[in-house]
Structures are given as structure tokens and as C-alpha cells.
Amino acid sequence: MSPSVPPPAFTDLLAGATRSAVHLEMRDAYAVDYESGPFAEWRRGHRHDPADRASWWRPWLGLVEETVARGVVIRRARIVSEPVSEYTRFLHSFTFTNVAAGELVRWLPRRRASELALPGNDFWLFDDRTIYWNHFTGDGVSAGGEVSEDPGALKLCAGAFESVWSRAVPHDQYEIH
Template structure:
């Protein structure tokens, strides 16, 4: 596929489910992560401060009946980046996402994808490519049913084994 739609467009075209598998322990740095590292915390009562267009896209999808699930496979002890992600995941949950965490040592016997991905309605997969340092490189789409099905099965194995966000304690 030559032109890759933005995430918001893909989610807007989703009718039943969107699942996201995250495999990395660190991603590119950003101002919100850096602020957290410097001791700044989110005032959860100030929703306009932390609510992003992404959260609204998720909330809109959930409101129309789309199940949105995110699973993160993480090493323990967790990196500072994962500690921050865990902290700020409250925003994802408030938008309507279901989020689970799977410690990497509990995933050793699973065959997992080599990249982060989103799967929309079990038919279209958006793969995210990062450098070793966590910098964004590129994205691609895959609509090959056999490939998407394999990745969806891998996600479901992670999801079944993972710990719900409100029960996962960062270590």
C-alpha cells in the first residue's frame, strides 16, 4: 500500500475492535516524559491540560462500540520510560482503552511480533518501526489476512496472560 492513513483516520474507519501491542522498554524522549523525569506530575483534575486529540479519538471510537485494547510487554525491573507510561496510562483508561501489562519473563514461551503494531477490526495492521534507541523510523500497513491473523493471535496470547492496568505494579 503506497499511502498510509494517519492513526485517527484508521480508527475512525474501525467498527468493532482496535488492538495495540507494544514491545519496547523505551521510546523516543518527549517533553511530557522529560517533565515527569524532572518531578512534574499531572493534575488529573485539569483535563484540558492532559487530554490530547488521541484520547478523544479513542473516546469517540469507544462511544460508537469499538473495543480498544492495549497490551505492553515490559522488562522488569522497568525502565524509567515504562514507569512514566504506567503513570500516564490513566489518560488512556479514562478515554476508554483497556490496558494490560505482561512482564517479559512471563512471555518467554510466546512467539511475539518483532515490532509494535495496531490491528483494526482484525483485518488491517499498522506496524511501527523504531530504531534501537527508540526513535521513530516508519510505519507500514499490512492487509494480508494470514499475516494479520498470526499477529492477532499473538496479541490475544499476550492479552490472556497480561495483568490489567489497575492491578499491575511497576517494579
């Protein structure tokens, strides 16, 4: 896709998926506001109540539920350093909400990823035909997305995700270290 053409909205890409949407996350922290917002609330002791689905991360979880209801399998794999960062502890604490919405989530300790060929950026891969690259600054702030249908990149991302997925631990079995 030409750099002058803005990428399609992520929600449109997910809405267009018919079989699968996979997401590979490889950072130990993403931009968080230490003073306010969900991360700060978590640091002060807030935890999601499993019985209060309405309070969970919206509108994302609603979109996941709708997508899964259409028959699309959504898988998320996270490569994490151990001992994990405070941010990873935060992510882990509410990942049960993603699972409840229909995502399949696994965690891979970074030491077990050393022999894997991985792309340089986090990504979503839709139906093995469209990549949505997630670009971040060094501080973890989103630097925007980019869409690609390059055959070589598609092959790399599909293979990388499956390699990570096969080594990773399902969310309900992963213990924070």
C-alpha cells in the first residue's frame, strides 16, 4: 500500500475477516499513563470483577464477541520477558476478559522464542491475506498502523505466529514469574 494512502480502519479489517484474526504482541510495555487511566487504577488495586461484564474493556470486547459469533477464530500470542514487567502483570490480570469474549490467548516466555524468526513489529494477520502492522515509538506510544499484503511478509507473519503459538502456554495455565 502506498504511504500516501491511509490504511483501512482496524475495525474494518476485523469486520472483513471470515476465518481468522491472529495478533502477535512482542513488547514488555506499551504506552501507559502512570498518573491516570486503567493502568494507574490497577496500580491502586482495581481489578476487574468477573461477574460484572458490563464494566470490562469496551468497545473492544463487544467487537470480539461479534467477530467470534460470525465464526472467526481470534488468537492472541504474547511474547514476554521473565520476570515480567509491571505492565505485563497488568495485562495478565484482565486477560480473562479477552478469553471470556472469545479470544484464545497464549503467553510465551521470551527465552523460549530465541530460535524463532520473528518480524520486527507487532501485527494482526487477517485470513492469512492482510497484515496490519502496529508501529510503536521507543516509549511504547502508538506510531500508527500500516497495512501490507506482501507475500513474503504474509508468509513470515503466518509462520512466526504459528511457531509462537505452538510453544506458548494457554492463558489459564500461564503463571506470572
